[in-house]
Amino acid sequence: MTAALQIEGLNRFFGALHVTRDVNLTLQRGARRALIGPNGAGKTTLVNLMTGALKPSSGRVMLEGRDITSSSQAERARRGLARTFQINQLFRGLTVLENLCLTIGERDGECANLWRPAGSKPSVIEEALDHLESLRLVDDALKPVRELAYGRQRLVEIAIALAQKPRVLLLDEPAAGVPSSESHLILDVVDALDPDIAILIIEHDMDVVFRFARQITVLVQGAVFTEGTPADIKANADVRAVYLGQEGHQEAHAHG
Amino acid sequence: MSDATLHQKTLTARQRASDYLARRHHFHWAEALPWLLAIAAFFVFSNRMAFGSQVLIMIMFAVSLDLILGYAGIITLGHAAFFGIGAYTVALASLRLGWSEPISGIIAGGVVAGLAGLVVGWFMLRYRGLTLLMLTIAFAAMLQESGNLRSDITGGYDGLPGLTFDPLFGHFQYDLYGHTNYWYVLAALAVVFYVVRRIVYSPFGQALTGIRENVRRMNAIGSPVHWRLVTVYAISAAIAGIAGALFTQTNAYVTLTVFDFDTSAKVMVMLILGGTGRLYGAFVGATVYMVLEDYLSKMSPTFWQFGIGLLLVVAVLFARRGLLGVVESASAFRWRTGAARRRFVWKTEYWKALAVAAFDGGLIGFLIGFAGNLGRADRMSLFVSAFPARVVAFIALGAAAGIVINAVYLLVTSRSAVERPAS
Numbered sequence: 001m002t003a004a005l006q007i008e009g010l011n012r013f014f015g016a017l018h019v020t021r022d023v024n025l026t027l028q029r030g031a032r033r034a035l036i037g038p039n040g041a042g043k044t045t046l047v048n049l050m051t052g053a054l055k056p057s058s059g060r061v062m063l064e065g066r067d068i069t070s071s072s073q074a075e076r077a078r079r080g081l082a083r084t085f086q087i088n089q090l091f092r093g094l095t096v097l098e099n100l101c102l103t104i105g106e107r108d109g110e111c112a113n114l115w116r117p118a119g120s121k122p123s124v125i126e127e128a129l130d131h132l133e134s135l136r137l138v139d140d141a142l143k144p145v146r147e148l149a150y151g152r153q154r155l156v157e158i159a160i161a162l163a164q165k166p167r168v169l170l171l172d173e174p175a176a177g178v179p180s181s182e183s184h185l186i187l188d189v190v191d192a193l194d195p196d197i198a199i200l201i202i203e204h205d206m207d208v209v210f211r212f213a214r215q216i217t218v219l220v221q222g223a224v225f226t227e228g229t230p231a232d233i234k235a236n237a238d239v240r241a242v243y244l245g246q247e248g249h250q251e252a253h254a255h256g
Numbered sequence: 257m258s259d260a261t262l263h264q265k266t267l268t269a270r271q272r273a274s275d276y277l278a279r280r281h282h283f284h285w286a287e288a289l290p291w292l293l294a295i296a297a298f299f300v301f302s303n304r305m306a307f308g309s310q311v312l313i314m315i316m317f318a319v320s321l322d323l324i325l326g327y328a329g330i331i332t333l334g335h336a337a338f339f340g341i342g343a344y345t346v347a348l349a350s351l352r353l354g355w356s357e358p359i360s361g362i363i364a365g366g367v368v369a370g371l372a373g374l375v376v377g378w379f380m381l382r383y384r385g386l387t388l389l390m391l392t393i394a395f396a397a398m399l400q401e402s403g404n405l406r407s408d409i410t411g412g413y414d415g416l417p418g419l420t421f422d423p424l425f426g427h428f429q430y431d432l433y434g435h436t437n438y439w440y441v442l443a444a445l446a447v448v449f450y451v452v453r454r455i456v457y458s459p460f461g462q463a464l465t466g467i468r469e470n471v472r473r474m475n476a477i478g479s480p481v482h483w484r485l486v487t488v489y490a491i492s493a494a495i496a497g498i499a500g501a502l503f504t505q506t507n508a509y510v511t512l513t514v515f516d517f518d519t520s521a522k523v524m525v526m527l528i529l530g531g532t533g534r535l536y537g538a539f540v541g542a543t544v545y546m547v548l549e550d551y552l553s554k555m556s557p558t559f560w561q562f563g564i565g566l567l568l569v570v571a572v573l574f575a576r577r578g579l580l581g582v583v584e585s586a587s588a589f590r591w592r593t594g595a596a597r598r599r600f601v602w603k604t605e606y607w608k609a610l611a612v613a614a615f616d617g618g619l620i621g622f623l624i625g626f627a628g629n630l631g632r633a634d635r636m637s638l639f640v641s642a643f644p645a646r647v648v649a650f651i652a653l654g655a656a657a658g659i660v661i662n663a664v665y666l667l668v669t670s671r672s673a674v675e676r677p678a679s
Contacts (some may be wrong), residue, residue: 051476053472053475072475073475073476074474074475074478074479074480074481075478076478077475077476077477077478078478082476082477083476085472085473085476089470089472089473089476090469090470090473091465091466091469091470091473092469092470093465093468093469094465094466094469097273097276097277098277098462098465101277101462102459102462102463102465102466102477103477105459105462105463106463106466106474106477106478106479107477107478110459111459111460111462111463111479111484112459112460113458113459113460114454114455114458114460114461114487115454115455115458116458116459117280117281117454117457117458118277118280118281118457118458118459118461118462119277119278119279119280119281119457120278120281122274122278125273125274125277125278126274129270129273129274133270138269138270138273139269141269141270141273142272142273142276160473160477164477164478
């Protein structure tokens with residue numbers, strides 16, 4: 001079985017700084033994997049290498065068996081690799097509904113059409129509204145994104161990723177900045193996704209991680225520290241040392 | 257409660273949303289206004305139709321810029337390049353090839369400029385922001401200089417006078433008052449505008465807005481951003497080319513000044529003045545600018561730039577979204593005043609803002625006065641006799657304008673800011 005997303009021997013330097021160190025990571029079809037690690041471990045850099053926002057210094061990225069290392073971000077997205085951003089990247093001046101319709105239009109190749117009015121396809125609008133409904137955003141459909149609270153914007157970010165109908169979904173701290181009253185919405189929606197979709201989530205909230213993930217990868221200083229099931233990771237003394245030890249160290253300094 | 261309002265209430269949010277998108281591209285009655293005005297202008301100012309044609313041409317040029325600047329967010333100060341290519345295409349076709357049929361002429365001008373836009377855009381649009389801005393300026397300047405090098409073909413800065421074109425449809429002669437030209441240009445503008453309007457409301461147009469709003473997100477949803485930009489750049493270049501072709505035909509004359517930086521800057525000023533990304537901003541901006549320029553330059557051949565400058569200061573300080581944006585805000589403001597009005601409270605920061613405005617206004621006044629002096633024949637007087645009196649007057653005027661404008665601005669914005677939580 002070919003993996004949904006596979007990276008092999010990935011390295012990335014920023015000048016002399018070795019940010020990503022020989023990372024191997026496989027997302028099987030239907031994977032629910034969490035990527036955790038202390039701040040500055042290179043989690044977002046790794047996502048950027050997967051999506052093509054950054055090019056690796058060496059190594060390969062494979063999407064459903066195809067080498068996409070040299071493909072552009074847009075090509076990867078068209079092949080079914082979707083992501084959300086740690087900090088919202090939305091069309092702030094457009095309405096929520098337009099954000100979704102545009103995404104669907106680009107997904108279906110409709111946006112090459114210069115003549116047909118954008119609103120003339122009810123199927124597109126209906127689909128966009130379905131995605132909004134799943135995140136309870138319909139009431140805000142006609143508001144420009146910039147008028148929404150940050151937490152609500154976060155939901156739009158998720159809705160866009162879902163509207164891409166991805167095969168592989170990378171969620172970069174999806175719940176960051178979302179009020180706890182709404183963060184369960186995101187996980188509910190993600191849980192309800194097609195079980196075939198491979199999902200990688202970066203998250204600091206351990207409750208979310210342990211609820212969501214079936215496998216966990218721990219990244220420390222740009223390299224894979226360890227991998228395993230949530231139970232393995234919970235029980236792993238080294239991981240605890242990386243997280244707690246560091247904090248203990250800092251506290252010792254603070255007190256000293 | 258009437259049936260209509262009851263019906264409105266029972267519409268779910270979902271239906272409202274989809275109805276809005278489905279209707280967004282429909283024609284609004286107000287969209288007929290500029291065209292009716294253009295037709296009315298023919299009967300009211302029938303002795304000024306040569307000027308009228310020039311206004312319509314500048315509107316078309318500004319519309320072409322709006323497509324890339326207002327919608328796709330491509331910043332350029334070299335759009336005169338394509339205007340000039342169109343202008344020279346018909347001029348050279350008529351003079352060297354004897355191709356004097358006007359309608360096929362403007363089509364040729366559009367095609368040549370569009371192809372140029374395609375090639376140049378493919379190279380330039382990898383860059384954005386200031387780099388792109390410099391490249392667009394450089395391209396127009398290079399064309400102008402190449403034209404100057406081969407002045408045996410282009411006529412150089414002396415131009416190619418006395419161009420002749422066939423009667424329109426082989427029937428309508430060009431009259432001294434430019435009546436035929438006016439209808440000709442108006443019809444061309446209507447066709448071009450219809451095309452642009454279709455594009456703006458198409459899925460492609462949506463993608464352009466997306467690129468303007470957030471390129472990273474466009475990449476992430478799989479949009480071929482570069483091709484989208486190159487496509488719209490070529491279309492915009494073609495429209496600018498058509499405007500340039502009409503310019504040559506209506507004047508029966510063209511010189512290398514069409515490539516001037518001034519032309520590029522002027523069309524951008526017009527667009528910003530009218531309002532970008534709103535289609536009709538080009539109509540308002542180009543008309544106001546041209547009429548004002550015409551009027552002021554007759555009133556005061558040396559001072560007229562001050563009027564234009566003042567208008568710009570007003571637009572930049574008071575109407576960030578252009579004159580059309582002001583109209584929109586004004587109508588929105590009227591809707592909102594149903595809520596209780598709050599009294600305006602003077603605070604220290606407002607006074608500070610006014611002081612800054614006065615300084616800015618003074619600075620701009622100084623620059624305008626300085627520029628106005630540069631344009632005068634006796635340039636030496638700039639630093640001698642004329643310098644203190646005139647420039648000081650400009651500084652004072654600019655500062656006063658800055659204060660007045662900003663005071664009004666503060667009044668309006670603070671009021672709406674106070675109101676917002678209540679709604």
